[in-house]
Amino acid sequence: MAPKGKKPVPSKPAPKEVKKSAPPKASSGGVVKAKEKALKAKKNVVRGRHDKKNRKVRTSVHFRRPKTLKLPRNPKYPRKSVNRTNKLDQYALIKYPLTTESAMKKIEDNNTLVFIVDKRANKPMIKQAVKKLYNIDVAKVNTLIRPDCEKKAYVRLASDHDGLDVANKIGII
Amino acid sequence: MAKVKAKDLRGKKKEELLKQLDELKTELQTLRVAKVTGGAAAKLAKIYTVRKSVARVLTVINQTQKENLRKFYRKKAFKPKDLRHKKTRALRRALTPYELKIKSKKEQRKQRLYPQRKLCQEF
Numbered sequence: 551m552a553p554k555g556k557k558p559v560p561s562k563p564a565p566k567e568v569k570k571s572a573p574p575k576a577s578s579g580g581v582v583k584a585k586e587k588a589l590k591a592k593k594n595v596v597r598g599r600h601d602k603k604n605r606k607v608r609t610s611v612h613f614r615r616p617k618t619l620k621l622p623r624n625p626k627y628p629r630k631s632v633n634r635t636n637k638l639d640q641y642a643l644i645k646y647p648l649t650t651e652s653a654m655k656k657i658e659d660n661n662t663l664v665f666i667v668d669k670r671a672n673k674p675m676i677k678q679a680v681k682k683l684y685n686i687d688v689a690k691v692n693t694l695i696r697p698d699c700e701k702k703a704y705v706r707l708a709s710d711h712d713g714l715d716v717a718n719k720i721g722i723i
Numbered sequence: 724m725a726k727v728k729a730k731d732l733r734g735k736k737k738e739e740l741l742k743q744l745d746e747l748k749t750e751l752q753t754l755r756v757a758k759v760t761g762g763a764a765a766k767l768a769k770i771y772t773v774r775k776s777v778a779r780v781l782t783v784i785n786q787t788q789k790e791n792l793r794k795f796y797r798k799k800a801f802k803p804k805d806l807r808h809k810k811t812r813a814l815r816r817a818l819t820p821y822e823l824k825i826k827s828k829k830e831q832r833k834q835r836l837y838p839q840r841k842l843c844q845e846f
C-alpha cells in the first residue's frame with residue numbers, strides 16, 4: 551500500500567476496520583473522530599507530507615553541516631602505560647663549564663660563565679637549568695654552536711652575583 | 724661512596740630512589756667539571772662507576788614501575804598496548820584459539836557421523 555515503502559504506524563490496523571463499521575455507529579461519534587484522525591496521521595506518515603505551510607525557510611544558498619554532538623575523549627585504557635620521563639633534565643642539559651683562557655676572561659670581566667650545553671637546549675631551558683643547579687640568578691644567555699657541533703652558552707649572571715665567587719663554588723677556577 | 728647495588732635499591736621507595744638519583748647526578752656533574760679542570764686520576768676513574776650507578780637506579784625505578792603497572796592491569800579487560808603481548812604483527816591479528824576451534828553445526832554433524840577411521844591397525 552505504501553508507495554514509498556515506509557513502515558506504516560504499527561498500532562493502526564484496528565482503526566481501519568473500525569472505520570468501515572463507523573457509519574452505522576452514529577452514537578459513538580467521538581470515538582470515530584479520534585480513529586479518523588489516527589488514520590489520517592498514518593496516511594501522512596506513509597505517504598509523506600508535501601504541505602507548503604511548514605517548509606523550512608532557507609536564507610542562504612549553501613548547505614552548512616548541522617552541528618552534532620561531540621563527546622570528549624574517554625578512553626577505556628591509556629595507549630601508553632606510562633609517559634616517558636624527561637630525558638633532557640637539568641643534569642643532561644648542562645654538560646660542563648669551559649675553562650679556556652677566553653672563558654676565564656669572561657668570568658672576570660663580564661660576569662659570565664661559559665658552559666657547553668646539549669645541542670637541543672634553548673636559552674630559557676639553559677637559564678632554568680643553571681638557576682636550579684647552582685642557585686644563582688641569570689641575567690641573560692647567549693648561545694652559539696661550535697664547529698664541532700657542540701652548543702656553547704654564555705650565561706651572564708645577575709649583577710648581585712660575582713662571577714669569580716660562583717666559579718670558585720662550581721670548581722672551575 | 725659505597726658501591727650502589729641493585730639488591731639494596733629494590734627495597735627502597737620511589738622517592739628515595741629519585742633522591743638517590745639526584746645525588747648521583749650532581750656528583751656526576753662535579754666529576755665532569757673536575758675532568759675539564761684537570762682533576763685527579765681518582766676522580767676521573769670515578770666517572771665510570773657513577774654513570775653505571777645512575778643506570779642501575781634508573782633500571783630499578785623503571786622495572787618496579789612496569790611490574791606494578793602489570794599487576795594493576797592484570798585482571799582488566801583492556802590493557803595499555805605496551806603491556807600486551809608483543810609477538811608479531813601477524814600473530815596479533817591471527818584468529819584466537821577459540822575462533823580456530825569453533826565448528827558449524829554441519830561440520831560437527833559430519834565429524835560425529837564420519838570420524839576418521841583407522842584401518843589395518845598393527846598389533
